[in-house]
Amino acid sequence: MISIFRILVLFFLLGTPVASWAQDLKIMTVTREPFSMLERGEETGFSMDLWAEVAKDLGWTYEVVRVDGFADMLSAVSDGEADAAVANISITSSREAVMDFSQPIFESGLQIMAPADGGTVSIWSAILSSDLLLAIAAAFAILFGGGMLMWHFERRYQDYFDLTVREAMFPAFWWALNLVVNGGFEERQPRSPLGRVFGVFMVISSLFVVSIFVARITAVLTVDAIQSQVTNIGDLYGKTIGTVDGSTAAGFLERRDLDFAGYANPQELIAAFESDDVDVVVFDAPILAYYAANDGRGRARVVGKLFVPENYGIALQSGSQLAEPINQSLLRLREDGTYDSIHRKWFGTSN
Numbered sequence: 001m002i003s004i005f006r007i008l009v010l011f012f013l014l015g016t017p018v019a020s021w022a023q024d025l026k027i028m029t030v031t032r033e034p035f036s037m038l039e040r041g042e043e044t045g046f047s048m049d050l051w052a053e054v055a056k057d058l059g060w061t062y063e064v065v066r067v068d069g070f071a072d073m074l075s076a077v078s079d080g081e082a083d084a085a086v087a088n089i090s091i092t093s094s095r096e097a098v099m100d101f102s103q104p105i106f107e108s109g110l111q112i113m114a115p116a117d118g119g120t121v122s123i124w125s126a127i128l129s130s131d132l133l134l135a136i137a138a139a140f141a142i143l144f145g146g147g148m149l150m151w152h153f154e155r156r157y158q159d160y161f162d163l164t165v166r167e168a169m170f171p172a173f174w175w176a177l178n179l180v181v182n183g184g185f186e187e188r189q190p191r192s193p194l195g196r197v198f199g200v201f202m203v204i205s206s207l208f209v210v211s212i213f214v215a216r217i218t219a220v221l222t223v224d225a226i227q228s229q230v231t232n233i234g235d236l237y238g239k240t241i242g243t244v245d246g247s248t249a250a251g252f253l254e255r256r257d258l259d260f261a262g263y264a265n266p267q268e269l270i271a272a273f274e275s276d277d278v279d280v281v282v283f284d285a286p287i288l289a290y291y292a293a294n295d296g297r298g299r300a301r302v303v304g305k306l307f308v309p310e311n312y313g314i315a316l317q318s319g320s321q322l323a324e325p326i327n328q329s330l331l332r333l334r335e336d337g338t339y340d341s342i343h344r345k346w347f348g349t350s351n
Contacts, residue, residue, distance in 0.1 A: 054314075111282075113273070
């Protein structure tokens, strides 16, 4: 009897810390649509709804503390200031070194978000490109120089060119421009020997000038159209990329030597995308998909395949006694269909 009594006492003592600790838990979170949000004063989102079901299943009470930064949320857990953190928290080796995680609650990864129009290039953007503007300026200079040279040859042979240098500038340029565009200028054919030779040279040259000009515009449109399309990681080079500082996406871009603009949170990142401060966004796939399907409908599209697969979990203090009951509860919620119901609510499909 004594041994059985001792066993029961020991069991009670071992169970007491979890039971007492599980009252009024301090849960950290951060706004990450659609995983954690505050709407009309209520905590909602996929992760927050799932946590509410876990707490209900285990009979736990808790308070939610919402912070602005992801790092603030995680440090509160790792420093022992909070019992758990719930949001879209990727399970990584570096984080596992300073805290514990529940079993995965969501399968995710990184993806690319680009403008919905694919960065369509207009003919005006091609014409106003710097290299094409330089080519146009060079063409105008050649036309002006050719026209003035013809004035020099013809000024004593026909009235049209019988002008002073200042007076002849525009008529000479106009003559050369019409020659290139129309392939000739019948009523003002060159009459001097040098003028006729030079006129033939300009007519033949004009064919090449027009062809090169048209080909140049076509090439700029084609190249820009190809470069504007982003479909995979390889297309990111040369683009202005945006992501969230300290995220797994930021770490991935750094490993690939891809320059990026870092933002404090997804809200600032999306604002930069909407104002065209960045060409593309690299971040957590479900967050980008949620934005593209809701606020970003018609303006953004998620492209390419999922890369850097990762799992989200509930972050816990290192050695936390909450881990085992949480994991058991998550298994029960998957078995009884609660998890699938929450997943359908936020993503339209079961996991």
